[in-house]
Amino acid sequence: MALSNNNSKRAALGTGVLALAGLVSAPLMAQDAQQIIRDRCLACHTETGTADAPSFSRISEQRKTPEGWHMTLNRMIHLRDLQISTEEKRALVKYLSDTQGLAPEETEGYRYLLEQDTNLVETGIEPGLAEMCARCHSGARFTLQRRSEQEWKYLVDFHMGQFPTTELHSLARDRQWFEIARNDTAGQLAKQFPLHTKAWSNWKAADKSDLMGRWRVTGYVPGKGEFDAWMSAAKTANGKYDLTLEGHYADGEVLEGSGKATVYTGYEWRASLTIDGVKMRQVMAADKAGNTLEGRMFMAAEREIGGDLMAVRDQGTADLVALSPSYLRVGESTEITLVGQNLNGDIDLGEGVTVEKIVSRSKDRITVIAKASGAEGLRSPRVGKAVHNAGLAVYEELARVEVSPANAVTRIGGADGNMPKVRASYRAIGYSAGADGQAGTDDDIRLGYMPASWSIKPADEVAAHDKDDKYAGMINAAGIFVPGDAGPNTARKMDANNVGRLTVVASVEDGSSQVSGEGSMLVSVQDFVRRVLD
Incomplete structure (x- = not known):
């Protein structure tokens, strides 16, 4: 595969994508998972309820995605010294996701965080929550949780206990942050993202489709291009499958792979595969009928390098x-x-x-x-x-080209350091002007992804003066941007490092003309917080 098979272990704090497709050594029943909670968690938590319907303090009052529960367990391990085996941890993520997860409707619009497609600028976050919460987190972070009002208040308390400098940050030190967060924001979160919803009640009661069988898969791998394949999912346990993948890229090159998948909450597909020698991850959601899967596939070592993925079950029909x-x-x-x-x-x-x-x-x-x-x-x-x-x-005529992602962040690295470079992958999307003949209006017709020639240029006069386009990195013919090396550069003013601000240009040939589009690129320093917790 043309992509770099970077074996360095990098993942966002607590995303858990690298572990969620792992198999438990033996299938566990609900009673077994509850017993793990009793054995591993009751040193701090308490049990109430009945034998048939147990309830655990600070656990039963929340609902989360598989990644959310994985993050919670990681936090307990690293901050509270929870002693738990990998098998027990995976069993708890499966059990909690199945019994206290999110309904399909509750993840709509925010799946980019689950799919690790994070080179975007969030919009539509309520201004109050943007100031109080999204100044540090993504909006999707709290949108993909459901809690009781008391649990939202406890979350505020946790922030102040674990991160006491929160009140000194920007957008906090100019107000009574703690009082506002606990008295106002927690209530607002409880109303917008309540523990009990009709959508979750309906989904819990709904019949869930088994996702075993043959699937017709189409997708895109940066550096390789579009592909189509057959994916076979052989059931090995409840919600667990062995996978094989066989197909071709658009240029005719053979695609082969195998791996394992786990399905959480009845529709959340998480798979770990090795395709053409490169470790990949799939994050997809099944429709309610269980006949279509949609999401994203990306490199295990570089979540930024990936593309859209869709699978349609073979039901014998056309x-x-x-x-x-x-x-x-x-x-x-x-x-x-x-x-x-x-x-x-x-x-x-x-x-x-x-x-x-x-x-x-x-x-x-x-x-x-x-x-x-x-x-x-x-x-x-x-x-x-x-x-x-x-x-x-x-x-009839290509009117405009969009560069996707429109905004991206890459990071310098390498140069014999412990932190690898963080790359970005671009694609060009073409549009015609539509019936009104005016490009850039709602009438435009989306044509789809188009082959493009790629180049970079300085984002502004300052970037041009600093020669960011010379030092900050380069973009290859496949639209993959590779940032510069980490560390001081003696060729730059004051021995500065290789960060910079760039514009990424996609040029598409259309008949005898050429149409270009632009995207924004920030080449930043290493992210020293980002690490693997599993």
């Missing part, structure tokens, strides 16, 4: 899952690959689109040469009974 590319320029003959399963019957790419030649065809992959005429717009390709709604965009 499914058209994806098209590559997902756009067709009017008047041009283009090779398009249709990916799916049980693809039998006539090929119809939509109004005004002619299939000029079938290059290759099987039941799960068809490559054709197609040409479009007529008006711009979205088409719904069809193969027999399989339809991909609005899956093909027909356009």
